[in-house]
Amino acid sequence: MEEVQYLDWSNSIQILNKAYEAGLFVLIIGPKGTGKTSLVRDFAKNKNINLDSINFSLRTRESHLIGTKTLKEGTVSFDEGLLIKSMKSGDMLYLDEINSAEADVLLRLDEALDDRRQIVLKESTGEVVKAEESWFVVSTINPLTHSGTKELPPQLLSRFPVRIRLEYPPENIELEIVKKHISGNHESEILQAIKLANTLRQAAAVEELFYSPSLRETIAFGKLLDKGMSSKQVADIVFGNVYAQWGNIEYQKVSDIITSMFGN
Numbered sequence: 078m079e080e081v082q083y084l085d086w087s088n089s090i091q092i093l094n095k096a097y098e099a100g101l102f103v104l105i106i107g108p109k110g111t112g113k114t115s116l117v118r119d120f121a122k123n124k125n126i127n128l129d130s131i132n133f134s135l136r137t138r139e140s141h142l143i144g145t146k147t148l149k150e151g152t153v154s155f156d157e158g159l160l161i162k163s164m165k166s167g168d169m170l171y172l173d174e175i176n177s178a179e180a181d182v183l184l185r186l187d188e189a190l191d192d193r194r195q196i197v198l199k200e201s202t203g204e205v206v207k208a209e210e211s212w213f214v215v216s217t218i219n220p221l222t223h224s225g226t227k228e229l230p231p232q233l234l235s236r237f238p239v240r241i242r243l244e245y246p247p248e249n250i251e252l253e254i255v256k257k258h259i260s261g262n263h264e265s266e267i268l269q270a271i272k273l274a275n276t277l278r279q280a281a282a283v284e285e286l287f288y289s290p291s292l293r294e295t296i297a298f299g300k301l302l303d304k305g306m307s308s309k310q311v312a313d314i315v316f317g318n319v320y321a322q323w324g325n326i327e328y329q330k331v332s333d334i335i336t337s338m339f340g341n
C-alpha cells in the first residue's frame with residue numbers, strides 16, 4: 078500500500094524534532110487509530126533515519142529485545158534482538174503499545190533507557206552494550222480503557238520526559254485526512270460519517286457503547302464510497318455491524334443512530 082503523507086494537525090512533528098535534537102525520548106499517548114504510527118513513520122522518513130519497530134503484546138519476550146543464543150555448525154553464537162541492534166546502530170526505535178508488555182520485559186527496557194543508555198548482555202558474554210549518541214526512542218501507549226493494557230511503571234514513564242497526546246481530530250481536520258486517502262469527491266457523506274463516528278466515540282467514552290471507531294473506519298468508509306457503494310450500506314458495514322459482537326441491544330442502538338443519519 079502506498080504511504081499517505083501525515084497531516085500534522087497538532088504540531089507533533091515539531092515536538093519530535095525538538096526532542097530528537099535534545100536527545101530526549103518521547104511517549105505518544107492516545108487511542109487506537111489516531112495516527113500515532115503514521116506520525117512516527119513520517120517523521121523518520123523525512124529525517125531520513127532508519128526506523129526499527131517493536132509491537133508489544135503479552136507474548137513479547139525478553140529474547141525479542143535482547144537476542145537468543147543459537148547453535149550453528151557446532152559453534153554457539155548470539156543473534157541480537159532489535160533493542161541491541163538499534164542501540165548499536167544509533168537508529169530510531171519505535172516501541173509500539175509498550176503498556177501491553179509483561180513486567181520482566183519492561184524491566185529490561187528500563188535498563189537500556191536510563192540515563193546511561195546501556196545494557197549488560199547477561200544472556201551472552203556479559204558484554205556492556207552502549208547506545209550510539211544518535212539513538213532515539215519513541216514509544217506509544219493506549220489509554221487504560223483498552224483491554225489488555227496495563228499502567229506503565231512510573232520509573233519507565235520517567236524515561237520518556239516528552240509526552241505527546243493524540244486524540245481524534247476536529248471534524249474538518251478528520252475530513253482532510255480522509256480525503257488524503259481516497260480519490261473520489263464525497264465530502265458531505267464523509268462529513269456525515271465523521272459525525273456518526275464522533276457520536277459513537279462520545280458514547281464509548283462514557284461507557285454507553287463498547288467500541289469506539291477510529292480514523293481507520295472513517296477512511297474505510299471513504300474508500301468504499303470510492304467503490305460505488307451507497308453511504309447507508311457502508312455505514313452499516315463499517316460502523317454498525319461490529320456492535321453485534323455485544324449483542325442485539327447494543328447493535329440496535331447503533332443501527333437506529335445510523336438510520337436516523339443515513340436513512341433506510
Ligand SMILES: Nc1ncnc2c1ncn2[C@@H]1O[C@H](COP(=O)(O)OP(=O)(O)O)[C@@H](O)[C@H]1O
Pocket residue numbers: 081082083084085086108109110111112113114115116254257292293296
Ligand atoms: N494525521 C494523519 N494524516 C494522514 N493519515 C492519518 C493521520 N492520522 C491517521 N491517519 C490514518 O489513519 C489510519 C490509522 O493511523 P495509525 O497511524 O495506524 O494509528 P495508530 O498508530 O494511532 O493506531 C492510518 O491509515 C493512517 O494513515
Ligand SMILES: [Mg+2]
Pocket residue numbers: 110113114115173
Ligand atoms: Mg499504531
